[in-house]
Amino acid sequence: MAENISKRFTDLGVVENFDLQGHRGARGLAPENTLAGFSKALELGVTTLELDTGVTRDGVVVIHHDPYLNSDIARDTKGNWVEAKSLVLKAMTYQDLASFNVGALKPGSKYAKRFAQQKSEEFQSIPRLSDLFDLVTKSGNNNVRFNVETKINPLAPDMTVNPEAFVGALLAVINKHGMWDRVTIQSFDWRTLQLVQKRAPDIPTVYLSAQQKWLDNIAVGQKGTSGWTAGFDVDDYAGSIPKMVKSAGGSVWSPFYRELTPELVQEAHKEGLKVIPWTVNNPEDFSRLIKMGVDGIITDYPDINLSGG
Numbered sequence: 001m002a003e004n005i006s007k008r009f010t011d012l013g014v015v016e017n018f019d020l021q022g023h024r025g026a027r028g029l030a031p032e033n034t035l036a037g038f039s040k041a042l043e044l045g046v047t048t049l050e051l052d053t054g055v056t057r058d059g060v061v062v063i064h065h066d067p068y069l070n071s072d073i074a075r076d077t078k079g080n081w082v083e084a085k086s087l088v089l090k091a092m093t094y095q096d097l098a099s100f101n102v103g104a105l106k107p108g109s110k111y112a113k114r115f116a117q118q119k120s121e122e123f124q125s126i127p128r129l130s131d132l133f134d135l136v137t138k139s140g141n142n143n144v145r146f147n148v149e150t151k152i153n154p155l156a157p158d159m160t161v162n163p164e165a166f167v168g169a170l171l172a173v174i175n176k177h178g179m180w181d182r183v184t185i186q187s188f189d190w191r192t193l194q195l196v197q198k199r200a201p202d203i204p205t206v207y208l209s210a211q212q213k214w215l216d217n218i219a220v221g222q223k224g225t226s227g228w229t230a231g232f233d234v235d236d237y238a239g240s241i242p243k244m245v246k247s248a249g250g251s252v253w254s255p256f257y258r259e260l261t262p263e264l265v266q267e268a269h270k271e272g273l274k275v276i277p278w279t280v281n282n283p284e285d286f287s288r289l290i291k292m293g294v295d296g297i298i299t300d301y302p303d304i305n306l307s308g309g
Helices: 002-012 035-044 094-098 110-114 129-139 163-176 190-199 241-248 262-270 283-292
Strands: 019-023 048-055 061-063 145-150 183-187 205-209 252-255 296-299
Touching: 019 035, 035 048, 035 129, 048 129, 048 163, 061 129, 061 163, 129 145, 129 163, 145 163, 163 190, 183 190, 183 252, 190 205, 190 241, 205 241, 241 252, 241 262, 283 296
Parallel strands: 019 048, 019 296, 048 145, 145 183, 183 205, 205 252
Antiparallel strands: 048 061
């Protein structure tokens, strides 16, 4: 299976060493950000496992997308679905979190309808980052990489630990497991990326961007800087996100895929950046972006069939 997936992109003849990243493991096929999901992604032959991290009250780095338990995927020991936004990771110990089951989508929810192909598991706990490193090590896969996102929002500072504590905890786990050369760290909150570059300059940083109503961390034309971009103002770079990312010290620019054009890919490459858009689930979009020359793609469906693209 891994060879077949790699061959799909090689045969397109556009990019060598294409980076196929399994979003939250393989969210479209298996429970997101779980060991079962990451195992599925490994089985399918992804080159990178993409994941989200938070930090608990006792300083444990855990893998979960939101700063609170997601009510569409989390159940308590009695099987009850948790109340929306009621249980914040920062306020809980890892032991608190370990009992919750995140192995299935809530029946009837919009989320369940969106990912109808996802196969549920009887029980999956929220893993620690260290658990994922152990899983991959035991699997014997010595090549797969980890694209680790710091889930932190500068506009809601009380919801998570501060950037310094977050980065410190994250780097400690990476160091303990000797994964320095297999990790990239990504974020919409560029403050954490600036800290990583200072404390661990050998780890590549991935600058996430979005310019949508539901999230705009770039704020073109806004007076002053965006709260997300660590003091960097896109208007100082004539509106060029690639130039801003390069100036900030990034290795990879990871934009929302609908905002990407061939010209932007070329501009980013001229700046020496790799371009890896998120989150691409449509075969036609997949093929279109590959033909633009992107260096990789983040997808919920690592088994995507490009024959119609």
